[in-house]
Amino acid sequence: MPKRILQGTVVSDKNEKTVVVRVERRFAHPLMQKTVRRSKKYKAHDESNQFKVGDIVSIQECAPISKDKRWTVVADADAAQKA
Template sequence: MPKRILQGTVVSDKNEKTVVVRVERRFTHPLLKKTVRRSKKYQAHDEANAAKIGDIVQIQECAPVSKNKRWAVIQAS
């Protein structure tokens, strides 16, 4: 089964080898028929400490690295 890949914006890079990525999804509300934006933050492993705040990155599911990290940065744009 392929691993999920999400794209989002780095909102924090203060931790060592970790970035916090905000991923936004858009969907149509079932009753209001209006486009709604929802976002969620993921902690991702960044081995090279390359990603900085404001960068758009792709993250991929991986085996747990720590208590909260289950994603890894695969591409920084």
Template sequence: MPKRILQGSVVSDKGDKTVIVSVDRMFTHPLFKKTVRRSNRFHAHDAENEYKVGDLVRIQECAPKSKLKRWEVIGLGSKG
């Protein structure tokens, strides 16, 4: 099964080897037909502590690394 890859911005880098990434998604509401924006926060593994708040990063699913970490950072994202 392929691993999911998401793109989001780092909102916290206070944990050791951990960043919190906020991923936004937009979809059309099924009843009101209005575009709705939702965001999720993911704890991601950052082994070298190289990503800082505000960085646009890509994260990928991985085996559990701790109680909350199920994702790892695979690199910087693109603006487009």
């Protein structure tokens, strides 16, 4: 089964080797048909502590690293789009 890849913004980098990434999704409300924005925060592993608050990054599912860390930062989303 393929691993999911999500794109979001780093909102915290205070933890060692961990960043908190906010991923936003948009969908049409089932009854009102208005576009609704919902966001969720994921803790992701950042081995080299290279990502800072405000960076747009891609995260990928992985095996559990800690109690609530199940994602790893794959790459900077801007760099991935340029390549």
